[in-house]
Amino acid sequence: MYNKKIETLPIDELRKLQSERLIKQVNTLYKKVPFYQKAFQKHNIEPADIRSIEDIHKLPFTYKTDLRDQYPFGFLTLPESDLARIHCSSGTTGKPTVVAYTKNDLDIFSEVIARSLTAAGAKPGMKLHNAYGYGLFTGGIGMHYGAEKMGMSVIPISGGMTDRQIRLLVDFQSEVICCTPSYAQTIAFELKKQGIPLSKLNLKYAVLGAEPWTDAIRAEIEEGLGVKATNIYGLSEIIGPGVSQESVNEQGKGSYIWEDHFYPEIVDKHTGKPLPHGEEGVLVFTTLTKEAMPLLRYYTNDICSLYYDDSGERTHVKMGQIKGRADDMLIIRGVNLFHTQVEEVFKAFEELSVNYQLEVTRKGVMDNVEVKVETSEDFQKATLLGEHYTKEDCTTNENLARLTKQLERKIKNNIGLSIKVSLYPYGAIPKSNGGKLSRVLDLRN
Ligand code: ADP
Ligand code: K
Structure with missing residues:
Protein backbone atom coordinates (compact mmCIF):
# COMPACT_ATOMS: atom_id res chain seq x y z
CA MET A 1 0.00 0.00 0.00
CA ASP A 328 -27.42 11.02 -22.25
CA MET A 329 -23.66 11.50 -22.08
CA LEU A 330 -21.82 9.19 -24.49
CA ILE A 331 -18.27 8.01 -23.92
CA ILE A 332 -16.35 7.62 -27.17
CA ARG A 333 -12.87 6.09 -26.84
CA GLY A 334 -12.74 7.46 -23.30
CA VAL A 335 -13.84 10.97 -24.31
CA ASN A 336 -17.16 12.25 -23.01
CA LEU A 337 -19.60 13.49 -25.63
CA PHE A 338 -22.98 15.17 -25.32
CA HIS A 339 -25.12 15.39 -28.46
CA THR A 340 -25.78 19.00 -27.53
CA GLN A 341 -22.09 19.75 -28.25
CA VAL A 342 -22.67 18.70 -31.85
CA GLU A 343 -25.91 20.67 -31.94
CA GLU A 344 -23.96 23.74 -30.85
CA VAL A 345 -21.69 23.38 -33.89
CA PHE A 346 -24.67 22.93 -36.24
CA LYS A 347 -26.40 26.07 -34.90
CA ALA A 348 -23.86 28.28 -36.66
CA PHE A 349 -24.74 26.84 -40.10
CA GLU A 350 -27.70 28.35 -41.95
CA GLU A 351 -27.44 25.49 -44.43
CA LEU A 352 -28.74 23.07 -41.79
CA SER A 353 -32.14 22.38 -40.25
CA VAL A 354 -32.55 21.54 -36.56
CA ASN A 355 -32.89 17.81 -37.29
CA TYR A 356 -29.90 15.63 -36.54
CA GLN A 357 -29.12 12.20 -35.12
CA LEU A 358 -25.93 10.67 -33.72
CA GLU A 359 -25.34 7.01 -34.41
CA VAL A 360 -22.71 5.18 -32.38
CA THR A 361 -21.43 1.78 -33.49
CA ARG A 362 -18.48 -0.41 -32.56
CA LYS A 363 -16.36 -1.96 -35.26
CA GLY A 364 -13.98 -4.45 -33.65
CA VAL A 365 -12.82 -2.52 -30.58
CA MET A 366 -13.23 0.96 -32.05
CA ASP A 367 -16.17 3.22 -31.30
CA ASN A 368 -17.44 5.05 -34.36
CA VAL A 369 -19.76 8.04 -34.43
CA GLU A 370 -21.68 9.21 -37.43
CA VAL A 371 -23.99 12.18 -37.32
CA LYS A 372 -26.84 12.49 -39.78
CA VAL A 373 -28.12 16.00 -40.27
CA GLU A 374 -30.81 17.41 -42.53
CA THR A 375 -30.10 20.45 -44.66
CA SER A 376 -32.58 23.31 -44.57
CA GLU A 377 -35.27 23.78 -47.21
CA ASP A 378 -33.86 27.24 -48.00
CA PHE A 379 -30.42 25.83 -48.67
CA GLN A 380 -31.87 23.14 -50.93
CA LYS A 381 -33.79 25.77 -52.89
CA ALA A 382 -30.86 28.17 -53.16
CA THR A 383 -28.52 25.46 -54.42
CA LEU A 384 -31.16 24.03 -56.79
CA LEU A 385 -30.98 20.65 -55.08
CA GLY A 386 -34.76 20.54 -54.75
CA GLU A 387 -36.64 18.46 -52.19
CA HIS A 388 -34.62 15.32 -52.63
CA TYR A 389 -31.04 14.40 -53.18
CA THR A 390 -29.25 11.10 -52.90
CA LYS A 391 -26.26 9.77 -50.99
CA GLU A 392 -24.24 9.95 -54.22
CA ASP A 393 -25.09 13.65 -54.58
CA CYS A 394 -23.34 14.25 -51.24
CA THR A 395 -20.00 13.39 -52.88
CA THR A 396 -20.66 14.61 -56.44
CA ASN A 397 -22.47 17.87 -55.68
CA GLU A 398 -19.95 20.57 -54.90
CA ASN A 399 -22.12 22.39 -52.32
CA LEU A 400 -22.91 19.24 -50.38
CA ALA A 401 -19.35 17.93 -50.45
CA ARG A 402 -17.96 21.26 -49.24
CA LEU A 403 -20.53 21.55 -46.46
CA THR A 404 -19.77 18.01 -45.25
CA LYS A 405 -16.03 18.76 -45.06
CA GLN A 406 -16.64 22.07 -43.23
CA LEU A 407 -18.86 20.38 -40.65
CA GLU A 408 -16.43 17.53 -40.02
CA ARG A 409 -13.55 19.95 -39.58
CA LYS A 410 -15.53 22.21 -37.24
CA ILE A 411 -16.62 19.26 -35.07
CA LYS A 412 -13.05 18.00 -34.86
CA ASN A 413 -11.77 21.46 -33.93
CA ASN A 414 -14.46 22.28 -31.37
CA ILE A 415 -15.04 18.89 -29.75
CA GLY A 416 -11.80 17.05 -30.40
CA LEU A 417 -13.40 13.91 -31.83
CA SER A 418 -13.49 12.71 -35.42
CA ILE A 419 -17.12 12.28 -36.38
CA LYS A 420 -18.39 11.39 -39.85
CA VAL A 421 -21.11 13.73 -41.12
CA SER A 422 -23.85 12.53 -43.49
CA LEU A 423 -26.20 15.08 -45.04
CA TYR A 424 -29.86 14.28 -45.62
CA PRO A 425 -32.56 16.26 -47.44
CA TYR A 426 -34.99 18.06 -45.15
CA GLY A 427 -37.35 15.53 -43.52
CA ALA A 428 -35.42 12.47 -44.72
CA ILE A 429 -33.78 11.07 -41.58
CA PRO A 430 -35.87 8.02 -40.65
CA LYS A 431 -37.92 8.64 -37.50
CA SER A 432 -38.69 6.00 -34.93
CA ASN A 433 -40.10 6.72 -31.53
CA GLY A 434 -43.65 7.51 -32.69
CA GLY A 435 -42.55 9.99 -35.36
CA LYS A 436 -40.04 11.69 -33.08
CA LEU A 437 -36.41 11.91 -34.04
CA SER A 438 -34.15 10.28 -31.42
CA ARG A 439 -31.05 12.41 -31.01
CA VAL A 440 -28.84 9.42 -30.20
CA LEU A 441 -28.83 5.84 -31.45
CA ASP A 442 -26.25 3.89 -29.45
CA LEU A 443 -25.90 0.56 -31.26
CA ARG A 444 -22.74 -0.59 -29.47
CA ASN A 445 -24.33 -3.31 -27.34
P1 ADP B 1 -11.60 10.69 -17.19
O1 ADP B 1 -10.63 11.29 -18.17
O2 ADP B 1 -10.95 10.23 -15.92
O3 ADP B 1 -12.51 9.68 -17.80
P2 ADP B 1 -13.69 12.66 -17.45
O4 ADP B 1 -14.12 13.72 -16.52
O5 ADP B 1 -13.32 13.01 -18.83
O6 ADP B 1 -12.52 11.92 -16.70
O7 ADP B 1 -14.83 11.55 -17.56
C1 ADP B 1 -15.44 11.07 -16.39
C2 ADP B 1 -16.50 10.06 -16.74
O8 ADP B 1 -15.91 8.95 -17.45
C3 ADP B 1 -17.12 9.43 -15.52
O9 ADP B 1 -18.16 10.21 -14.99
C4 ADP B 1 -17.61 8.09 -16.07
O10 ADP B 1 -18.84 8.24 -16.75
C5 ADP B 1 -16.53 7.74 -17.08
N1 ADP B 1 -15.52 6.84 -16.48
C6 ADP B 1 -14.32 7.17 -16.00
N2 ADP B 1 -13.68 6.08 -15.53
C7 ADP B 1 -14.52 5.03 -15.71
C8 ADP B 1 -14.45 3.63 -15.41
N3 ADP B 1 -13.38 3.08 -14.87
N4 ADP B 1 -15.53 2.88 -15.71
C9 ADP B 1 -16.62 3.42 -16.28
N5 ADP B 1 -16.75 4.72 -16.58
C10 ADP B 1 -15.71 5.52 -16.30
K1 K C 1 -14.37 9.71 -19.71
Whole structure:
Protein backbone atom coordinates (compact mmCIF):
# COMPACT_ATOMS: atom_id res chain seq x y z
CA MET A 1 0.00 0.00 0.00
CA TYR A 2 1.16 3.49 -0.70
CA ASN A 3 -0.38 5.05 2.41
CA LYS A 4 -1.14 2.14 4.72
CA LYS A 5 -2.22 4.24 7.68
CA ILE A 6 -4.97 6.01 5.73
CA GLU A 7 -5.91 3.10 3.47
CA THR A 8 -6.57 0.89 6.50
CA LEU A 9 -7.96 3.55 8.84
CA PRO A 10 -10.81 2.10 10.94
CA ILE A 11 -14.24 3.27 9.78
CA ASP A 12 -15.05 5.30 12.89
CA GLU A 13 -11.80 7.24 12.52
CA LEU A 14 -12.52 7.72 8.83
CA ARG A 15 -15.94 9.15 9.74
CA LYS A 16 -14.38 11.52 12.24
CA LEU A 17 -11.92 12.76 9.66
CA GLN A 18 -14.67 13.13 7.06
CA SER A 19 -16.85 15.06 9.50
CA GLU A 20 -14.09 17.52 10.38
CA ARG A 21 -13.25 18.03 6.73
CA LEU A 22 -16.86 18.44 5.61
CA ILE A 23 -17.58 21.07 8.26
CA LYS A 24 -14.51 23.05 7.23
CA GLN A 25 -15.40 22.73 3.55
CA VAL A 26 -19.00 23.84 4.06
CA ASN A 27 -17.91 26.93 5.96
CA THR A 28 -15.39 27.92 3.30
CA LEU A 29 -17.89 27.47 0.49
CA TYR A 30 -20.54 29.47 2.31
CA LYS A 31 -18.10 32.33 2.77
CA LYS A 32 -16.32 32.25 -0.58
CA VAL A 33 -18.65 30.95 -3.28
CA PRO A 34 -21.81 32.99 -3.96
CA PHE A 35 -23.34 30.01 -5.80
CA TYR A 36 -23.26 27.92 -2.61
CA GLN A 37 -24.35 30.79 -0.39
CA LYS A 38 -27.47 31.18 -2.53
CA ALA A 39 -28.04 27.43 -2.69
CA PHE A 40 -27.85 27.17 1.12
CA GLN A 41 -30.31 30.01 1.53
CA LYS A 42 -32.66 28.46 -1.00
CA HIS A 43 -32.57 25.16 0.93
CA ASN A 44 -32.93 26.96 4.23
CA ILE A 45 -29.73 25.66 5.72
CA GLU A 46 -26.74 27.22 7.40
CA PRO A 47 -23.21 25.90 7.82
CA ALA A 48 -24.00 25.29 11.51
CA ASP A 49 -26.61 22.69 10.47
CA ILE A 50 -23.79 20.44 9.27
CA ARG A 51 -22.36 18.90 12.42
CA SER A 52 -21.03 15.64 11.01
CA ILE A 53 -20.76 13.66 7.79
CA GLU A 54 -24.17 12.15 8.63
CA ASP A 55 -25.72 15.54 7.86
CA ILE A 56 -24.43 15.54 4.29
CA HIS A 57 -27.83 14.68 2.81
CA LYS A 58 -29.11 18.08 3.98
CA LEU A 59 -26.84 19.78 1.44
CA PRO A 60 -27.99 20.62 -2.09
CA PHE A 61 -26.64 18.78 -5.12
CA THR A 62 -24.25 20.38 -7.59
CA TYR A 63 -24.86 19.61 -11.28
CA LYS A 64 -22.74 19.89 -14.41
CA THR A 65 -25.12 22.63 -15.60
CA ASP A 66 -24.16 24.66 -12.50
CA LEU A 67 -20.53 24.48 -13.60
CA ARG A 68 -21.59 25.67 -17.04
CA ASP A 69 -23.55 28.58 -15.57
CA GLN A 70 -20.54 29.67 -13.50
CA TYR A 71 -18.11 29.30 -16.45
CA PRO A 72 -15.20 29.70 -16.23
CA PHE A 73 -14.20 30.54 -12.66
CA GLY A 74 -17.39 31.09 -10.64
CA PHE A 75 -16.74 28.11 -8.37
CA LEU A 76 -13.29 29.24 -7.21
CA THR A 77 -12.81 29.77 -3.48
CA LEU A 78 -9.65 31.80 -4.03
CA PRO A 79 -8.12 34.25 -6.54
CA GLU A 80 -7.08 32.91 -9.95
CA SER A 81 -3.51 33.91 -9.11
CA ASP A 82 -3.46 31.17 -6.44
CA LEU A 83 -4.06 28.42 -9.00
CA ALA A 84 -1.42 25.97 -10.13
CA ARG A 85 -3.24 24.26 -13.01
CA ILE A 86 -6.47 24.39 -15.00
CA HIS A 87 -7.97 21.40 -16.84
CA CYS A 88 -11.16 20.96 -18.85
CA SER A 89 -13.67 18.23 -19.46
CA SER A 90 -16.47 18.04 -22.02
CA GLY A 91 -19.27 20.46 -21.26
CA THR A 92 -22.85 19.81 -22.24
CA THR A 93 -22.67 22.45 -25.00
CA GLY A 94 -19.98 24.60 -26.60
CA LYS A 95 -18.33 25.58 -23.35
CA PRO A 96 -16.03 23.06 -21.67
CA THR A 97 -16.31 22.28 -17.97
CA VAL A 98 -13.44 24.01 -16.19
CA VAL A 99 -11.67 22.45 -13.22
CA ALA A 100 -8.90 24.18 -11.31
CA TYR A 101 -6.25 23.11 -8.81
CA THR A 102 -3.96 24.69 -6.26
CA LYS A 103 -0.51 23.26 -5.60
CA ASN A 104 -2.03 21.39 -2.67
CA ASP A 105 -4.83 19.99 -4.83
CA LEU A 106 -2.21 18.69 -7.25
CA ASP A 107 -0.38 16.99 -4.38
CA ILE A 108 -3.61 15.25 -3.42
CA PHE A 109 -4.21 14.28 -7.05
CA SER A 110 -0.75 12.68 -7.17
CA GLU A 111 -1.30 11.01 -3.81
CA VAL A 112 -4.50 9.26 -4.91
CA ILE A 113 -2.92 8.21 -8.21
CA ALA A 114 0.08 6.84 -6.28
CA ARG A 115 -2.29 4.86 -4.04
CA SER A 116 -4.16 3.65 -7.12
CA LEU A 117 -1.08 2.55 -9.08
CA THR A 118 0.21 0.74 -6.01
CA ALA A 119 -3.14 -1.04 -5.52
CA ALA A 120 -2.96 -2.02 -9.21
CA GLY A 121 0.35 -3.81 -8.59
CA ALA A 122 2.84 -1.14 -9.68
CA LYS A 123 6.04 -0.68 -7.65
CA PRO A 124 8.70 2.03 -7.41
CA GLY A 125 11.34 1.46 -10.06
CA MET A 126 8.89 0.12 -12.61
CA LYS A 127 8.18 1.95 -15.86
CA LEU A 128 4.73 3.30 -16.65
CA HIS A 129 3.76 3.35 -20.32
CA ASN A 130 1.21 6.14 -20.07
CA ALA A 131 -1.09 5.96 -23.10
CA TYR A 132 -3.81 8.14 -21.62
CA GLY A 133 -4.33 11.35 -23.58
CA TYR A 134 -2.13 14.25 -22.47
CA GLY A 135 -3.46 17.79 -22.75
CA LEU A 136 -6.53 19.50 -21.37
CA PHE A 137 -7.98 16.21 -20.13
CA THR A 138 -7.04 15.13 -16.62
CA GLY A 139 -6.04 11.55 -17.55
CA GLY A 140 -2.53 11.82 -19.01
CA ILE A 141 -0.91 14.43 -16.80
CA GLY A 142 -2.75 13.19 -13.72
CA MET A 143 -1.37 9.66 -14.03
CA HIS A 144 2.04 11.08 -14.92
CA TYR A 145 2.67 13.03 -11.74
CA GLY A 146 1.16 10.34 -9.50
CA ALA A 147 3.50 7.74 -10.99
CA GLU A 148 6.53 10.01 -10.54
CA LYS A 149 5.51 10.67 -6.95
CA MET A 150 5.50 6.96 -6.11
CA GLY A 151 8.89 6.45 -7.75
CA MET A 152 8.09 5.06 -11.17
CA SER A 153 9.56 6.38 -14.40
CA VAL A 154 7.01 7.51 -16.92
CA ILE A 155 6.91 7.16 -20.69
CA PRO A 156 4.53 10.02 -21.63
CA ILE A 157 3.54 8.48 -24.96
CA SER A 158 -0.12 9.61 -24.86
CA GLY A 159 -2.73 7.91 -27.08
CA GLY A 160 -2.54 6.89 -30.74
CA MET A 161 0.15 5.76 -33.20
CA THR A 162 -0.17 2.14 -32.16
CA ASP A 163 2.94 0.94 -34.01
CA ARG A 164 5.08 3.34 -32.01
CA GLN A 165 3.37 2.21 -28.79
CA ILE A 166 4.32 -1.37 -29.56
CA ARG A 167 7.90 -0.50 -30.49
CA LEU A 168 8.45 1.33 -27.19
CA LEU A 169 6.75 -1.41 -25.16
CA VAL A 170 9.23 -3.88 -26.67
CA ASP A 171 12.31 -1.62 -26.49
CA PHE A 172 11.75 -0.11 -23.02
CA GLN A 173 10.30 -3.24 -21.38
CA SER A 174 7.74 -1.26 -19.35
CA GLU A 175 6.02 -3.27 -16.64
CA VAL A 176 2.86 -1.18 -16.35
CA ILE A 177 0.55 0.32 -18.97
CA CYS A 178 -2.34 2.70 -18.41
CA CYS A 179 -4.93 3.69 -21.01
CA THR A 180 -8.59 3.18 -21.85
CA PRO A 181 -9.70 -0.47 -22.00
CA SER A 182 -10.58 -0.08 -25.67
CA TYR A 183 -7.09 1.17 -26.46
CA ALA A 184 -5.59 -1.75 -24.55
CA GLN A 185 -7.69 -4.00 -26.79
CA THR A 186 -6.38 -2.18 -29.85
CA ILE A 187 -2.76 -2.71 -28.77
CA ALA A 188 -3.45 -6.39 -28.01
CA PHE A 189 -5.10 -6.79 -31.41
CA GLU A 190 -2.12 -5.19 -33.20
CA LEU A 191 0.40 -7.36 -31.35
CA LYS A 192 -1.44 -10.45 -32.50
CA LYS A 193 -1.78 -9.15 -36.05
CA GLN A 194 1.94 -8.40 -36.28
CA GLY A 195 2.79 -11.80 -34.78
CA ILE A 196 4.74 -10.31 -31.85
CA PRO A 197 4.89 -12.89 -29.03
CA LEU A 198 4.22 -11.76 -25.46
CA SER A 199 7.73 -12.93 -24.51
CA LYS A 200 9.05 -9.81 -26.31
CA LEU A 201 7.14 -7.62 -23.83
CA ASN A 202 7.59 -7.19 -20.11
CA LEU A 203 4.12 -5.93 -19.18
CA LYS A 204 2.71 -7.13 -15.86
CA TYR A 205 -0.09 -4.73 -15.00
CA ALA A 206 -2.65 -2.65 -16.88
CA VAL A 207 -4.57 0.18 -15.20
CA LEU A 208 -7.65 0.88 -17.28
CA GLY A 209 -10.45 3.41 -17.10
CA ALA A 210 -12.21 6.50 -18.52
CA GLU A 211 -14.96 4.35 -20.04
CA PRO A 212 -17.11 1.41 -18.94
CA TRP A 213 -15.78 -2.11 -19.50
CA THR A 214 -16.66 -5.68 -18.57
CA ASP A 215 -15.08 -8.86 -17.20
CA ALA A 216 -15.09 -10.31 -20.73
CA ILE A 217 -12.98 -7.36 -21.94
CA ARG A 218 -10.70 -7.84 -18.94
CA ALA A 219 -10.11 -11.48 -19.87
CA GLU A 220 -9.31 -10.51 -23.44
CA ILE A 221 -6.80 -7.81 -22.39
CA GLU A 222 -5.15 -9.98 -19.73
CA GLU A 223 -4.56 -12.68 -22.32
CA GLY A 224 -3.62 -10.32 -25.14
CA LEU A 225 -1.10 -8.25 -23.16
CA GLY A 226 -0.03 -10.79 -20.54
CA VAL A 227 -1.11 -8.54 -17.67
CA LYS A 228 -3.30 -8.34 -14.64
CA ALA A 229 -5.79 -5.61 -15.47
CA THR A 230 -7.56 -3.43 -12.90
CA ASN A 231 -10.11 -0.65 -13.04
CA ILE A 232 -9.38 3.00 -12.32
CA TYR A 233 -12.30 5.42 -12.11
CA GLY A 234 -12.54 9.14 -11.82
CA LEU A 235 -13.94 12.34 -13.20
CA SER A 236 -12.43 15.75 -13.76
CA GLU A 237 -14.94 17.60 -11.60
CA ILE A 238 -13.85 15.61 -8.53
CA ILE A 239 -10.12 15.48 -9.36
CA GLY A 240 -9.56 13.28 -12.44
CA PRO A 241 -8.67 9.57 -12.53
CA GLY A 242 -7.84 8.06 -9.13
CA VAL A 243 -11.12 8.71 -7.36
CA SER A 244 -11.33 4.93 -7.05
CA GLN A 245 -9.18 1.94 -7.93
CA GLU A 246 -9.59 -1.82 -7.95
CA SER A 247 -6.96 -3.84 -6.07
CA VAL A 248 -5.02 -6.39 -8.09
CA ASN A 249 -5.54 -8.84 -5.21
CA GLU A 250 -9.30 -8.33 -5.22
CA GLN A 251 -10.12 -8.33 -8.92
CA GLY A 252 -13.80 -8.29 -9.78
CA LYS A 253 -14.74 -7.21 -6.27
CA GLY A 254 -15.15 -3.49 -6.80
CA SER A 255 -12.90 -0.42 -6.69
CA TYR A 256 -11.82 1.31 -3.48
CA ILE A 257 -12.95 4.93 -3.28
CA TRP A 258 -10.35 7.07 -1.49
CA GLU A 259 -13.02 8.30 0.84
CA ASP A 260 -10.77 10.40 3.07
CA HIS A 261 -10.77 12.82 0.10
CA PHE A 262 -13.96 12.02 -1.86
CA TYR A 263 -17.12 11.17 0.05
CA PRO A 264 -19.51 9.06 -2.03
CA GLU A 265 -23.26 8.60 -1.80
CA ILE A 266 -25.74 6.70 -3.95
CA VAL A 267 -29.04 8.45 -4.54
CA ASP A 268 -32.27 7.49 -6.24
CA LYS A 269 -32.32 8.61 -9.87
CA HIS A 270 -35.90 9.90 -9.60
CA THR A 271 -36.22 11.23 -6.06
CA GLY A 272 -32.62 12.15 -5.18
CA LYS A 273 -33.07 10.33 -1.84
CA PRO A 274 -30.01 8.55 -0.42
CA LEU A 275 -30.03 4.78 -1.00
CA PRO A 276 -28.53 2.14 1.30
CA HIS A 277 -25.34 0.28 0.41
CA GLY A 278 -25.84 -2.45 -2.15
CA GLU A 279 -28.56 -0.62 -4.03
CA GLU A 280 -27.97 0.77 -7.48
CA GLY A 281 -28.42 4.48 -8.10
CA VAL A 282 -26.62 7.66 -9.08
CA LEU A 283 -23.16 8.20 -7.66
CA VAL A 284 -22.68 11.56 -5.91
CA PHE A 285 -19.37 12.89 -4.59
CA THR A 286 -18.38 15.57 -2.12
CA THR A 287 -14.76 16.66 -2.21
CA LEU A 288 -13.48 16.90 1.37
CA THR A 289 -10.02 18.36 0.84
CA LYS A 290 -10.03 20.27 -2.46
CA GLU A 291 -8.98 23.91 -2.10
CA ALA A 292 -9.49 25.66 -5.42
CA MET A 293 -12.82 24.28 -6.49
CA PRO A 294 -14.44 22.05 -3.87
CA LEU A 295 -17.83 20.64 -4.85
CA LEU A 296 -20.67 19.55 -2.59
CA ARG A 297 -22.71 16.50 -3.58
CA TYR A 298 -21.65 16.57 -7.24
CA TYR A 299 -24.19 14.55 -9.23
CA THR A 300 -22.01 12.38 -11.51
CA ASN A 301 -24.90 10.73 -13.40
CA ASP A 302 -22.88 7.49 -13.22
CA ILE A 303 -25.01 4.53 -12.10
CA CYS A 304 -23.49 2.03 -9.67
CA SER A 305 -23.67 0.75 -6.08
CA LEU A 306 -21.46 1.02 -2.99
CA TYR A 307 -20.48 -1.55 -0.40
CA TYR A 308 -17.96 -2.36 2.31
CA ASP A 309 -15.88 -5.45 1.69
CA ASP A 310 -14.95 -6.97 5.06
CA SER A 311 -12.61 -9.41 3.38
CA GLY A 312 -10.71 -6.60 1.59
CA GLU A 313 -7.21 -5.39 2.52
CA ARG A 314 -8.32 -1.80 2.89
CA THR A 315 -11.11 -0.23 4.93
CA HIS A 316 -12.41 2.24 2.34
CA VAL A 317 -15.79 1.77 0.69
CA LYS A 318 -15.96 0.08 -2.71
CA MET A 319 -17.97 0.89 -5.82
CA GLY A 320 -19.13 -1.72 -8.31
CA GLN A 321 -18.77 -1.42 -12.08
CA ILE A 322 -20.46 1.57 -13.69
CA LYS A 323 -23.73 0.20 -15.08
CA GLY A 324 -24.65 3.18 -17.23
CA ARG A 325 -25.52 6.84 -17.15
CA ALA A 326 -28.56 8.66 -15.80
CA ASP A 327 -28.16 11.28 -18.53
CA ASP A 328 -27.42 11.02 -22.25
CA MET A 329 -23.66 11.50 -22.08
CA LEU A 330 -21.82 9.19 -24.49
CA ILE A 331 -18.27 8.01 -23.92
CA ILE A 332 -16.35 7.62 -27.17
CA ARG A 333 -12.87 6.09 -26.84
CA GLY A 334 -12.74 7.46 -23.30
CA VAL A 335 -13.84 10.97 -24.31
CA ASN A 336 -17.16 12.25 -23.01
CA LEU A 337 -19.60 13.49 -25.63
CA PHE A 338 -22.98 15.17 -25.32
CA HIS A 339 -25.12 15.39 -28.46
CA THR A 340 -25.78 19.00 -27.53
CA GLN A 341 -22.09 19.75 -28.25
CA VAL A 342 -22.67 18.70 -31.85
CA GLU A 343 -25.91 20.67 -31.94
CA GLU A 344 -23.96 23.74 -30.85
CA VAL A 345 -21.69 23.38 -33.89
CA PHE A 346 -24.67 22.93 -36.24
CA LYS A 347 -26.40 26.07 -34.90
CA ALA A 348 -23.86 28.28 -36.66
CA PHE A 349 -24.74 26.84 -40.10
CA GLU A 350 -27.70 28.35 -41.95
CA GLU A 351 -27.44 25.49 -44.43
CA LEU A 352 -28.74 23.07 -41.79
CA SER A 353 -32.14 22.38 -40.25
CA VAL A 354 -32.55 21.54 -36.56
CA ASN A 355 -32.89 17.81 -37.29
CA TYR A 356 -29.90 15.63 -36.54
CA GLN A 357 -29.12 12.20 -35.12
CA LEU A 358 -25.93 10.67 -33.72
CA GLU A 359 -25.34 7.01 -34.41
CA VAL A 360 -22.71 5.18 -32.38
CA THR A 361 -21.43 1.78 -33.49
CA ARG A 362 -18.48 -0.41 -32.56
CA LYS A 363 -16.36 -1.96 -35.26
CA GLY A 364 -13.98 -4.45 -33.65
CA VAL A 365 -12.82 -2.52 -30.58
CA MET A 366 -13.23 0.96 -32.05
CA ASP A 367 -16.17 3.22 -31.30
CA ASN A 368 -17.44 5.05 -34.36
CA VAL A 369 -19.76 8.04 -34.43
CA GLU A 370 -21.68 9.21 -37.43
CA VAL A 371 -23.99 12.18 -37.32
CA LYS A 372 -26.84 12.49 -39.78
CA VAL A 373 -28.12 16.00 -40.27
CA GLU A 374 -30.81 17.41 -42.53
CA THR A 375 -30.10 20.45 -44.66
CA SER A 376 -32.58 23.31 -44.57
CA GLU A 377 -35.27 23.78 -47.21
CA ASP A 378 -33.86 27.24 -48.00
CA PHE A 379 -30.42 25.83 -48.67
CA GLN A 380 -31.87 23.14 -50.93
CA LYS A 381 -33.79 25.77 -52.89
CA ALA A 382 -30.86 28.17 -53.16
CA THR A 383 -28.52 25.46 -54.42
CA LEU A 384 -31.16 24.03 -56.79
CA LEU A 385 -30.98 20.65 -55.08
CA GLY A 386 -34.76 20.54 -54.75
CA GLU A 387 -36.64 18.46 -52.19
CA HIS A 388 -34.62 15.32 -52.63
CA TYR A 389 -31.04 14.40 -53.18
CA THR A 390 -29.25 11.10 -52.90
CA LYS A 391 -26.26 9.77 -50.99
CA GLU A 392 -24.24 9.95 -54.22
CA ASP A 393 -25.09 13.65 -54.58
CA CYS A 394 -23.34 14.25 -51.24
CA THR A 395 -20.00 13.39 -52.88
CA THR A 396 -20.66 14.61 -56.44
CA ASN A 397 -22.47 17.87 -55.68
CA GLU A 398 -19.95 20.57 -54.90
CA ASN A 399 -22.12 22.39 -52.32
CA LEU A 400 -22.91 19.24 -50.38
CA ALA A 401 -19.35 17.93 -50.45
CA ARG A 402 -17.96 21.26 -49.24
CA LEU A 403 -20.53 21.55 -46.46
CA THR A 404 -19.77 18.01 -45.25
CA LYS A 405 -16.03 18.76 -45.06
CA GLN A 406 -16.64 22.07 -43.23
CA LEU A 407 -18.86 20.38 -40.65
CA GLU A 408 -16.43 17.53 -40.02
CA ARG A 409 -13.55 19.95 -39.58
CA LYS A 410 -15.53 22.21 -37.24
CA ILE A 411 -16.62 19.26 -35.07
CA LYS A 412 -13.05 18.00 -34.86
CA ASN A 413 -11.77 21.46 -33.93
CA ASN A 414 -14.46 22.28 -31.37
CA ILE A 415 -15.04 18.89 -29.75
CA GLY A 416 -11.80 17.05 -30.40
CA LEU A 417 -13.40 13.91 -31.83
CA SER A 418 -13.49 12.71 -35.42
CA ILE A 419 -17.12 12.28 -36.38
CA LYS A 420 -18.39 11.39 -39.85
CA VAL A 421 -21.11 13.73 -41.12
CA SER A 422 -23.85 12.53 -43.49
CA LEU A 423 -26.20 15.08 -45.04
CA TYR A 424 -29.86 14.28 -45.62
CA PRO A 425 -32.56 16.26 -47.44
CA TYR A 426 -34.99 18.06 -45.15
CA GLY A 427 -37.35 15.53 -43.52
CA ALA A 428 -35.42 12.47 -44.72
CA ILE A 429 -33.78 11.07 -41.58
CA PRO A 430 -35.87 8.02 -40.65
CA LYS A 431 -37.92 8.64 -37.50
CA SER A 432 -38.69 6.00 -34.93
CA ASN A 433 -40.10 6.72 -31.53
CA GLY A 434 -43.65 7.51 -32.69
CA GLY A 435 -42.55 9.99 -35.36
CA LYS A 436 -40.04 11.69 -33.08
CA LEU A 437 -36.41 11.91 -34.04
CA SER A 438 -34.15 10.28 -31.42
CA ARG A 439 -31.05 12.41 -31.01
CA VAL A 440 -28.84 9.42 -30.20
CA LEU A 441 -28.83 5.84 -31.45
CA ASP A 442 -26.25 3.89 -29.45
CA LEU A 443 -25.90 0.56 -31.26
CA ARG A 444 -22.74 -0.59 -29.47
CA ASN A 445 -24.33 -3.31 -27.34
P1 ADP B 1 -11.60 10.69 -17.19
O1 ADP B 1 -10.63 11.29 -18.17
O2 ADP B 1 -10.95 10.23 -15.92
O3 ADP B 1 -12.51 9.68 -17.80
P2 ADP B 1 -13.69 12.66 -17.45
O4 ADP B 1 -14.12 13.72 -16.52
O5 ADP B 1 -13.32 13.01 -18.83
O6 ADP B 1 -12.52 11.92 -16.70
O7 ADP B 1 -14.83 11.55 -17.56
C1 ADP B 1 -15.44 11.07 -16.39
C2 ADP B 1 -16.50 10.06 -16.74
O8 ADP B 1 -15.91 8.95 -17.45
C3 ADP B 1 -17.12 9.43 -15.52
O9 ADP B 1 -18.16 10.21 -14.99
C4 ADP B 1 -17.61 8.09 -16.07
O10 ADP B 1 -18.84 8.24 -16.75
C5 ADP B 1 -16.53 7.74 -17.08
N1 ADP B 1 -15.52 6.84 -16.48
C6 ADP B 1 -14.32 7.17 -16.00
N2 ADP B 1 -13.68 6.08 -15.53
C7 ADP B 1 -14.52 5.03 -15.71
C8 ADP B 1 -14.45 3.63 -15.41
N3 ADP B 1 -13.38 3.08 -14.87
N4 ADP B 1 -15.53 2.88 -15.71
C9 ADP B 1 -16.62 3.42 -16.28
N5 ADP B 1 -16.75 4.72 -16.58
C10 ADP B 1 -15.71 5.52 -16.30
K1 K C 1 -14.37 9.71 -19.71
